[in-house]
Amino acid sequence: MSGLRPRSLTLTARLVAVVVVLVAVSALLIGTATTLAMQHNLDQRLDADVRDAARFAVGPRRPDRDGDDFGPGQQFGSLEAYYPDSGQPWGLVLSEQEGEGFSASTALDEAQLGALDGLGADRDPQTVDLPDLGSYRVLVTDVPGGTVVAGLPRSEVRETVERLVQLELLASLLGVLAAAGVGTWVVRRQLAPLREVAATAHRVAELPLASGDIQIAERVPARLTDEGTEVGQVGSALNTMLDHVEASLATRHRSEQQVRQFVADASHELRTPLATIAGYTELARHRPETAGTALAKVETESARMTALVEDLLLLARLDAGRPLDRRQVDLSRLLLEAVDDARVVDRERSWRLALPDEPITVTGDAARLHQVVTNLLTNARKYSPAGSTITVTGTPRGFTVHDDGPGFPADLAPRAFERFVRGDAARTRAGGAGLGLALVRAIVEAHGGTVALASSPGDTSITVRLPAAPVQDGNSELQSRA
Numbered sequence: 098m099s100g101l102r103p104r105s106l107t108l109t110a111r112l113v114a115v116v117v118v119l120v121a122v123s124a125l126l127i128g129t130a131t132t133l134a135m136q137h138n139l140d141q142r143l144d145a146d147v148r149d150a151a152r153f154a155v156g157p158r159r160p161d162r163d164g165d166d167f168g169p170g171q172q173f174g175s176l177e178a179y180y181p182d183s184g185q186p187w188g189l190v191l192s193e194q195e196g197e198g199f200s201a202s203t204a205l206d207e208a209q210l211g212a213l214d215g216l217g218a219d220r221d222p223q224t225v226d227l228p229d230l231g232s233y234r235v236l237v238t239d240v241p242g243g244t245v246v247a248g249l250p251r252s253e254v255r256e257t258v259e260r261l262v263q264l265e266l267l268a269s270l271l272g273v274l275a276a277a278g279v280g281t282w283v284v285r286r287q288l289a290p291l292r293e294v295a296a297t298a299h300r301v302a303e304l305p306l307a308s309g310d311i312q313i314a315e316r317v318p319a320r321l322t323d324e325g326t327e328v329g330q331v332g333s334a335l336n337t338m339l340d341h342v343e344a345s346l347a348t349r350h351r352s353e354q355q356v357r358q359f360v361a362d363a364s365h366e367l368r369t370p371l372a373t374i375a376g377y378t379e380l381a382r383h384r385p386e387t388a389g390t391a392l393a394k395v396e397t398e399s400a401r402m403t404a405l406v407e408d409l410l411l412l413a414r415l416d417a418g419r420p421l422d423r424r425q426v427d428l429s430r431l432l433l434e435a436v437d438d439a440r441v442v443d444r445e446r447s448w449r450l451a452l453p454d455e456p457i458t459v460t461g462d463a464a465r466l467h468q469v470v471t472n473l474l475t476n477a478r479k480y481s482p483a484g485s486t487i488t489v490t491g492t493p494r495g496f497t498v499h500d501d502g503p504g505f506p507a508d509l510a511p512r513a514f515e516r517f518v519r520g521d522a523a524r525t526r527a528g529g530a531g532l533g534l535a536l537v538r539a540i541v542e543a544h545g546g547t548v549a550l551a552s553s554p555g556d557t558s559i560t561v562r563l564p565a566a567p568v569q570d571g572n573s574e575l576q577s578r579a
Contacts, residue, residue, distance in 0.1 A: 108284075108288065109281065109284050109285055109288060112280070112284045113277060113280045113281050113284055116276050116277075116280040116284075117273055117276050117277050117280065120273055120276040121269065121273050124265075124268070124269035124272055124273070125269065128262070128265035128266075128268075131261070131265065132258060132261055132262055132265065135258060135261055136254065136258050139254040139257060139258070140234075140254060143222075143234050143249060143251065143254055144221070144222045144234060146172065146249055147222045147234050147235065147247065147248055147249050148222070148236060150172075150175055150177075150236075150247040150248070150249060151236040151238055151245070151247040153247070154177045154238075154245050154246075154247040155238050155240050155245050172191070172249060173191060174191060174192075174249060174250040174252070175190070175191040175247075175249055176188065176189070176190050176191075176205075176227075176230075176233060176235065176247065176248040176249070176250075177189050177245070177246070177247050178205060178210060178213050178245070178246040178247075179243055179244070179245055179246075180213075180214060180244040180245075180246070181242055181243035182242055182243050186210050186214065187204065187205070187210075188204065188205035188209065188210055188213065188246070189202040189203065189204055190202060190203045190205060190230065205227075206228075208228045209227045209228055209230060212225055212226070212227050212228065213225065213227070213235065213246050216235065216237045216246065217237060218237045218238060218239045218244065219236070219237055221236075222234045222235060222236045222248070223235055223236070223237070224251070225248075230250070231250060231251070231252055232250070232251040232252070232255070233248040233249065233250055233251065234248055234249055234251055235247065235248030236248065290321050290328045290332075291328050291331070293317075293318070293321060294317050294321060294328065294331055294332050294335060297315055297316070297317050298335060300315050301313060301315045301339060306342075306346060312343070313339055313342065313343045313346075315339070316336050316339060317332035317333075317335050317336050318332075363405075363409060363517075367402060367406075370399070370401050370402040370405075371398075371402070373395075373398045374394075374395050374398050374399065377390075377391035377392075377394045377395050378391065378395065405532070408532045408536060409532070411536065411539075412516070412532070412535065412536065412539055415539040415540065415543050416539070421461065421462040421465060421540075421543055421544065422461070422462040422463070422464075422465075423460055423461065423462070424460070424461070424462075424463065425460060426458070426459050426460070426461050426462075426463045426466055427456055427457070427458060428456075428457040428458065428459050428466070428491065428495075428496065428563070429452050429453075429456045429457045429491055430456075431463065431466060431467055432450060432452065432457075432470060432489055432491055432496055433450060433452070434467075435467065435470040435471055435474060435489075436448050436449075436450045436474070436489055438471075439474045439478065439487075442478075443478050445483040445484065446478060446481065446483065446484065446485050446486070446487055447484075447485070447487070448487055448489075449486060449487070449488040449489070450488075450489050450490075450491075451488065451489070451490045451491065452491040453492070453493065455493075457491050457492070457493060457495075457496075458565070459494075459495070459563040459564065459565060460544075460563075460564055460565075461544045461563060461564075462540075462544070465540045465543075465544075466540070466544070466563075468536065468540065469536075469537050469540050469541060469561065470489075470496070470498075472533040472534070472536055472537050473498045473537060473559055473561075474487070474489070474498065475533065476533050476534060477498055477502070477557075480500075480502055480503070480505075481500045481501070481502025481503070482502060482503075485500055485501055485502050486500070486501055487500045492562075493565065494562050494563060494564075494565060495560065495561040495562040496560075496561055497558055497559065497560045497561070498558070498559050499556075499557065499558045500557050501555050501556065501557075502555075502557060503555075504552040504553055504554050504555065504556065504557040505550070505552040505557065510550060510552050513534055513552075514534045514535055514537070514538040514548065514550070515535060516531065516532055516535040517531040517532065517535075518531050518534075518535075537559075537561075541561055541563070544563055544564065545564050546561060546562050546563040546564060547561075547562050548560070548561050548562075
């Protein structure tokens with residue numbers, strides 16, 4: 098039991114509790130202020146009546162010792178007492194009102210007279226508790242020959258205040274209950290959109306997202322995505338997050354598919370030379386006279402398989418983010434050497450080179466950039482017929498390889514830089530593993546550059562853009578040469 102955590106209150110319960118507490122505190126403050134104001138007002142009115150009673154008691158109609166007539170205008174419970182300088186004190190209380198001009202009174206006993214005897218004359222009424230009579234407000238007045246005490250009971254004030262407090266408590270209780278009910282209804286109504294947003298999140302959480310092509314159709318309704326409200330901000334943020342999650346899951350699925358396809362294609366490409374090597378080895382074992390031809394074929398397939406493995410290893414290293422050599426590379430010279438090599442290897446096509454007057458200098462790995470240029474030229478040679486013109490144009494930020502061959506098929510162009518993607522074998526003069534352009538893109542992107550393809554029949558261009566080398570002043574250049 099000690100490990101159980103207390104259950105948290107819902108937002109609705111907390112808001113309603115706050116409203117109820119505010120209403121209760123407000124009612125308490127208002128009731129207290131009203132009660133104090135009412136009691137003060139009643140006390141002032143009672144004191145005014147006490148003064149009137151005192152004036153009547155000390156007037157010319159002040160009763161003598163044996164009299165019991167209060168005269169007209171006195172209130173029920175009125176008190177009068179007389180303390181002569183010599184003689185016995187006496188006092189009366191108006192016990193009932195029989196009619197106009199008639200009254201019945203009750204004499205004060207010794208204990209009650211003794212309680213009043215201890216009061217001194219004062220300009221303001223005083224409060225005194227009389228045995229069997231309760232609390233009285235009295236005014237003590239000195240007169241010739243003695244002292245007169247006149248007063249009125251406080252019971253009516255007390256009862257009025259008590260009734261007021263009871264009404265206030267009842268009204269406060271009804272107000273608190275009403276606030277709780279109305280507050281619950283209003284809060285639940287206002288939080289209904291938030292519950293709808295939460296329901297959307299719960300439905301998405303229940304979807305199987307571990308594998309496969311995931312499509313998240315659940316979204317917060319547009320009416321709950323208004324950025325001008327708090328709930329709208331939550332709904333909009335949730336929709337944005339779901340869009341990102343869906344895009345990430347789609348990317349993951351594509352990556353998984355590419356990995357599966359990559360493994361299958363790599364296995365197929367490696368299986369072909371291995372099968373050829375196994376076949377010629379078996380042939381040489383059974384027919385020794387073909388050993389020379391078999392060894393030559395084995396050597397050719399081994400070289401092909403070695404090149405394929407090296408390309409795969411380079412792609413894996415680039416995918417892993419292995420850093421490349423970062424030095425200033427004279428791209429103009431690199432393009433010139435690559436085009437000269439292409440002219441020597443292939444004389445059936447026209448090779449052209451256009452370079453700006455200023456040398457093109459980029460930052461990168463010279464060997465890998467040379468591989469990029471070589472792969473692009475090899476690709477242009479393979480996929481263009483004899484007599485085609487291949488033009489290499491240098492720019493301040495890279496270069497472009499253009500040919501006037503048949504170009505890429507429309508369905509192949511968007512996937513030209515993917516791995517193991519090859520054109521129609523019937524239109525190619527030499528087969529390949531389909532890693533040339535994939536290596537081009539991987540190397541260029543590893544340098545922080547971009548590569549783009551634009552192809553149509555008779556007009557195919559592949560443009561490579563690379564980061565420019567930082568400008569160095571003369572001193573730093575001399576230091577680097579030193």
